[in-house]
Amino acid sequence: MENVKSNSKASFTTDFGRNYILKLERHSKDLAQLDSKLNSYMCEPKTYELFERKNSLKKRMERLKKSNQDLILSLKEKKGMVSAQIEQIKNHYSDFMNLQSELKDYYTVSTSH
Secondary structure: OHHHHHHHHHHHHHHHHHHHHHHHHHHHHHHHHHHHHHOOHHHOOOOHHHHHHHHHHHHHHHHHHHHHHHHHHHHHHOOOOOHHHHHHHHHHHHHHHHHHHHHHHHHHHHHHO
16 A cells, blocks of 8 residues: 555656646747747847847846756656755746746837837
């Protein structure tokens, strides 16, 4: 009975990890789409402030892409989830949502100029 509980807990943990991996891989695709949108001619900055803002967004996006890939690799390498990994994923998701919102704002401002 002890072995069955241990196996079901391990299975739950790996399923939980797989779900996070799938979510992070989706974020990776979303980041690629946001990156191509940011680099499109529609988002070309027309003022110095927009140029600075675009550069800042690009840097944040690159850091987020790297963080995303690092999290995916660490989840794939480890069998079980660690609470520190879960906290990193939550922070990553929050950063992703903030960046996505700021990119929408930038897109709106850059297309209106």
